[in-house]
Amino acid sequence: MMVVTVIAGVLLIAAAGITSFRILAGPSTLDRVVGVDSLTAIAASGLAVWAAYDRDTTDVPAIVALALVGFLGSAAVTRFRVRDDR
Structure with a gap:
């Protein structure tokens, strides 16, 4: 059980890092909204x-x-x- 927990935690941290990049570098507001929504889902998964x-x-x-x-x-x-505006 400990190995699975550590693997899941590492994958969630990696996903949070990638999602944070999408939030910061997103070219449009919809990209940022999807990033924030994904980050809340990642936080719920972490819990x-x-x-x-x-x-x-x-x-x-x-x-x-x-x-x-x-x-x-x-x-x-x-x-x-x-x-x-483009």
């Missing part, structure tokens, strides 16, 4: 890996809340987004 490692279910409401905030945030941004 899920921690909950599985710790064998504690008290983190599950935080995972659900983070997923809900990520979804509502990206939906709100795409709803009220202004077009980029």
